[in-house]
Amino acid sequence: MKIFSSEQLYEADKITTEKQEIASIELMERAATQIFSWLHERMQGAQVPIHIFCGIGNNGGDGLAVGRLLIESGYNVTMYVVNCSDKRSKNFLINYDRVKNVTKSWPLLMTSEEDFPDIADEDIIIDAIFGIGLNRCPGGWVKKLIQYLNGKKAFKLAIDIPSGLYANEPMDDVEAVLKANHTLTFQSPKMAFFLPETGVFVPYFEVLNIGLDEEFILSQEPLAQLIEKPEAQRFYKQRQKYDHKGTYGHALIVAGSYGKIGAAFLSAKSVLRAGAGLVSCFIPECGYAIIQSSLPEAMVITDKEDDLITDIKINFTPSAIGIGMGIGTNKETVAALEKLLKETKSPLVIDADGLNCLAENKSLLKLLPKNTVLTPHLGELERLVGKWKNDYDRIKKTKSFAKKYGAVMVVKGANTMTVFEDKIYINTTGNPGMATAGSGDVLTGLITGLLSQGYDPLLASVFAVYLHGSAGNIASQEISFEAVMASDIVDRIGLAFIELFAQDPMPLSEPKE
Numbered sequence: 001m002k003i004f005s006s007e008q009l010y011e012a013d014k015i016t017t018e019k020q021e022i023a024s025i026e027l028m029e030r031a032a033t034q035i036f037s038w039l040h041e042r043m044q045g046a047q048v049p050i051h052i053f054c055g056i057g058n059n060g061g062d063g064l065a066v067g068r069l070l071i072e073s074g075y076n077v078t079m080y081v082v083n084c085s086d087k088r089s090k091n092f093l094i095n096y097d098r099v100k101n102v103t104k105s106w107p108l109l110m111t112s113e114e115d116f117p118d119i120a121d122e123d124i125i126i127d128a129i130f131g132i133g134l135n136r137c138p139g140g141w142v143k144k145l146i147q148y149l150n151g152k153k154a155f156k157l158a159i160d161i162p163s164g165l166y167a168n169e170p171m172d173d174v175e176a177v178l179k180a181n182h183t184l185t186f187q188s189p190k191m192a193f194f195l196p197e198t199g200v201f202v203p204y205f206e207v208l209n210i211g212l213d214e215e216f217i218l219s220q221e222p223l224a225q226l227i228e229k230p231e232a233q234r235f236y237k238q239r240q241k242y243d244h245k246g247t248y249g250h251a252l253i254v255a256g257s258y259g260k261i262g263a264a265f266l267s268a269k270s271v272l273r274a275g276a277g278l279v280s281c282f283i284p285e286c287g288y289a290i291i292q293s294s295l296p297e298a299m300v301i302t303d304k305e306d307d308l309i310t311d312i313k314i315n316f317t318p319s320a321i322g323i324g325m326g327i328g329t330n331k332e333t334v335a336a337l338e339k340l341l342k343e344t345k346s347p348l349v350i351d352a353d354g355l356n357c358l359a360e361n362k363s364l365l366k367l368l369p370k371n372t373v374l375t376p377h378l379g380e381l382e383r384l385v386g387k388w389k390n391d392y393d394r395i396k397k398t399k400s401f402a403k404k405y406g407a408v409m410v411v412k413g414a415n416t417m418t419v420f421e422d423k424i425y426i427n428t429t430g431n432p433g434m435a436t437a438g439s440g441d442v443l444t445g446l447i448t449g450l451l452s453q454g455y456d457p458l459l460a461s462v463f464a465v466y467l468h469g470s471a472g473n474i475a476s477q478e479i480s481f482e483a484v485m486a487s488d489i490v491d492r493i494g495l496a497f498i499e500l501f502a503q504d505p506m507p508l509s510e511p512k513e
C-alpha cells in the first residue's frame with residue numbers, strides 16, 4: 001500500500017470528482033457512509049451515547065454526515081460544532097443543513113470551555129475536529145477541548161487523522177493532539193502514523209477505500225511504500241528442483257569478541273534459516289568451541305587473536321558478508337574492517353559495532369561499496385548522520401546519507417524504515433516483544449542469507465525486515481511479548497516463510513434473510 005501526502009490526496013479528490021463527474025459532496029457522503037457502516041457493523045444498534053465533535057472544514061462535514069446516518073438508523077447521537085472559525089467549508093454547510101432537516105434542530109455550537117459536555121466512560125467520542133486540512137497549531141479553547149477529550153476514558157474514534165496531527169509534517173504541540181484509540185483514514189494511511197513521535201497517537205488504524213481515481217493514484221510517486229503481505233509475497237524467489245547448496249551461496253558472518261560470541265551464533269544461524277547454502281563464521285579464537293558445538297552446520301574460521309577480530313583472512317569469495325555484531329570498536333578491529341571494505345567484492349551488510357566503527361572513523365564511509373546495507377537502530381543512526389530535530393528531519397538526513405554513500409539504510413525500530421535513493425519502504429510486521437538482546441543480529445543474518453541467495457540488496461533488506469517482524473509476531477503469539485528472545489525469532493524464520501503463503505481463512509458469507 002502506498003502512503004500519499006495530503007497535497008496528493010487533495011489532488012486525487014479533485015481529479016476524482018472531475019473524472020467521475022460527481023460533486024465533492026458525494027465523495028464526502030461515500031466517506032461518511034463507510035464510517036457509518038464500520039460503526040454499525042460493530043454496534044448493531046446499541047444505544048451507547050455517541051458524541052461527535054465536528055470542526056468547520058470538510059473533516060467536520062464528514063462528522064456531521066456520519067452523525068446524520070447514525071441518527072437515521074436510530075443511534076443515540078449528539079453533534080457539536082467546534083466553532084473555531086467563521087470560514088465554514090461548502091460541504092460542511094451542506095451537511096449542517098442536512099442534519100437540521102433530519103433532526104429538526106441544529107448541532108450544539110461550542111464557542112468556549114463552558115460548552116464542554118459531560119462524557120461518561122462508556123460513551124463513544126468521534127473526532128471530526130480537524131483532518132488533513134490542519135494548517136496551524138490548535139490553540140485556546142480548542143486545544144483545551146482536545147485535552148478535555150483526552151482526559152476522558154470514552155473510546156475515541158478519529159476520522160481520517162487524529163485532530164492536531166499533520167499528515168506529513170511534524171506536529172507543533174504534543175499537548176494539542178487527540179489521543180485516538182482507533183483511526184479510520186481515507187484512501188491512504190498518512191506518514192504520521194508510522195513515525196514514533198506522531199505514531200503514538202495512532203495505535204490502530206484502518207484504511208477505507210473511498211474510490212479515488214485509480215489511474216491518478218497509480219501515476220503518483222508515493223511518500224513511502226508500506227510493506228505488507230501482498231508486497232512481501234512478490235519478493236519471494238521460488239526454489240527450482242535442481243538447485244543445490246551452491247545455488248544459495250556461501251555467506252560469511254564476521255562477528256563477536258570476548259563475551260559476545262552469541263552475536264555470531266545468532267546471526268550465522270539466521271543466515272542458514274534464511275536459506276543460504278553454507279555459512280562460515282569469522283570470529284576471535286575464543287569462540288571456536290562455542291560455535292562449533294552450538295551450531296554444527298556452520299564452518300568456523302578464527303582470528304589470530306583470542307579476544308578480538310584483527311585481520312579477516314578467508315580463502316573463499318563469500319556470496320555475501322554480514323559484519324559488525326559484537327565486534328567492538330578497538331583500533332585493530334577498525335583496521336580489519338577498513339581492509340575488508342577496500343578488498344571485498346561481496347555484497348555487504350554492516351551492523352552494530354561495525355556501524356560504530358564507521359561513526360568513529362568517518363573517513364571509512366567513502367570506502368563503502370555501492371549498495372552496502374547498513375542496519376542502524378536510532379542510536380547508531382544518530383552517530384552516523386548527526387542529531388535531528390524531529391522524525392521528518394531524521395528521514396531527510398537518512399536520505400541524504402543514503403544518497404551520498406550509495407547505501408541501503410535499514411533504520412530499525414517499530415515500523416522499520418528502509419531508505420534507498422529517494423525511496424522509503426515502511427515495514428508493518430514486528431512488535432515490542434522484539435526489543436530484546438540480539439534481535440538485530442538475527443535481522444543482519446537474515447539480510448545476509450537473502451543476499452547470499454542472489455536477492456538484490458534493497459529487496460533482501462526490505463524482505464528480511466518483513467520476515468524478521470513476522471517471525472517475531474509468531475514468537476510473541478506463542479510465548480508472549482515479554483518472553484521472546486532473539487533465538488525464538490531465529491527459530492521461527494521458517495514459519496514466517498510459510499505464513500507468507502498461508503491462506504487467510506475464508507470469510508463467512510452473510511446469512512440470508
Ligand SMILES: NC(=O)C1=CN([C@@H]2O[C@H](COP(=O)(O)OP(=O)(O)OC[C@H]3O[C@@H](n4cnc5c(N)ncnc54)[C@H](OP(=O)(O)O)[C@@H]3O)[C@@H](O)[C@H]2O)[C@@H](O)CC1
Nearest residue numbers: 013028057058059085130131132133134135136137138160
Ligand atoms: N480526498 C480526501 O481525502 C477526502 C477528504 N475528506 C475529508 O476532508 C478533510 C479535509 O478537509 P479540509 O481541507 O476542509 O480541512 P479540515 O481538516 O476539515 O480543517 C480545515 C479547517 O479547519 C480550520 N483550521 C485548520 N487548522 C486550524 C487550527 N489550528 N485552529 C483552528 N482552525 C483551524 C481551517 O480554517 P481556516 O484556516 O480557514 O481558519 C479550515 O476551516 C479530510 O481530512 C477528510 O476528513 C472527505 O470528506 C472526502 C474526500
Ligand SMILES: Nc1ncnc2c1ncn2[C@@H]1O[C@H](COP(=O)(O)OP(=O)(O)O)[C@@H](O)[C@H]1O
Nearest residue numbers: 377413414430431432434435437438439440441
Ligand atoms: N517495538 C518494536 N516493534 C517492532 N520491532 C521492534 C521493536 N523494538 C525492536 N524491534 C526490532 O528488533 C530489532 C532490534 O535490533 P537492535 O536494536 O539492533 O537489537 P540488538 O542490538 O539487541 O540486536 C530491530 O529489527 C527492530 O526493528
Ligand SMILES: [K+]
Nearest residue numbers: 127130161163
Ligand atoms: K479528525
